[in-house]
């Protein structure tokens with residue numbers, strides 16, 4: 001297991017942790033929690049705030065009472081409907097005095113049930129990208145609770161509406177999650193998440209700076225953190241399915257050789273099988289005494305870049321290895337681009353800053369498995385232009401030998417650096 005002990009640092013590239021979330025929304029309540037976190041805090045400088053402090057309290061309340069281990073409101077709705085189908089809503093059982101009055105304006109709609117939640121989700125899902133979502137008719141300001149199943153996982157969901165009729169929602173569709181941060185897209189859809197609690201999707205009507213519809217979804221365990229977001233964006237068809245080659249996937253979004261910036265270095269540096277003769281890994285001369293061959297490819301990366309499994313497989317190693325730093329090995333069947341045959345091989349990712357998979361975990365092609373970094377090669381911190389993901393394909397793993405490397409280019413496509 002290799003989870004970071006400093007979540008503030010480790011998660012600054014991916015998600016808000018609970019304390020950051022609370023601090024942004026309610027700074028007074030978290031005085032003293034930000035020791036050493038200033039950098040992480042400034043990273044999010046203002047751009048995440050769509051919900052006010054009161055909403056955050058409401059969401060926390062709904063989460064506490066409506067998550068996978070506590071279905072208080074979902075159960076209450078079922079009971080109310082069984083007892084008396086005329087009951088229109090249930091008051092929030094909210095104990096905090098200060099916000100009681102405000103919170104009491106919100107009601108859990110008994111009309112809400114798994115089917116209503118599903119109807120709203122299906123409507124969003126059914127709208128095509130860039131088009132208007134059909135009018136959503138909801139009851140007055142209220143919260144709908146229910147459960148929604150994706151890929152066998154049942155998510156407790158709360159849907160908040162500020163209006164009875166929502167009519168001008170534009171369906172955003174993007175190729176990558178990062179595109180949702182573009183200004184044009186943020187006018188229509190924004191996503192906020194806490195590291196361990198919930199994910200919120202906020203939908204805006206045209207020219208309305210306040211979201212008209214909010215979907216709150218529980219996030220699951222540490223290994224599903226990244227997946228929860230992707231699952232939901234895929235389910236709502238916000239994320240266009242990534243067009244993947246049937247034979248290979250990529251370890252990074254952009255797989256380009258890490259060429260070195262020293263000018264005279266050849267663009268062939270850092271390829272598989274070249275020979276290092278000095279610390280700059282120049283591959284020009286192969287027969288210098290003391291050379292160490294380079295067994296993988298170095299792919300351009302920045303610290304924190306997402307790394308992905310290139311094929312379905314099982315994680316067979318997670319840990320630290322001298323020179324490689326934090327690394328992952330995944331045993332998988334890889335299709336050789338040239339012979340078109342599948343081979344049982346280890347894919348190996350090194351110098352990671354963060355690992356999000358566990359030993360023996362099954363992974364699928366395209367799964368997020370960790371983030372690029374400089375571990376095992378910390379000298380790269382002083383050479384930011386040379387930071388990379390070291391990627392290898394290995395036939396035999398320890399204890400048998402950790403030998404018999406393959407040329408990764410037989411299995412994945414790598415971009416040549418631009419000259």
Ligand SMILES: [Zn+2]
Nearest residue numbers: 296297298390
């Ligand atoms: Zn390397």
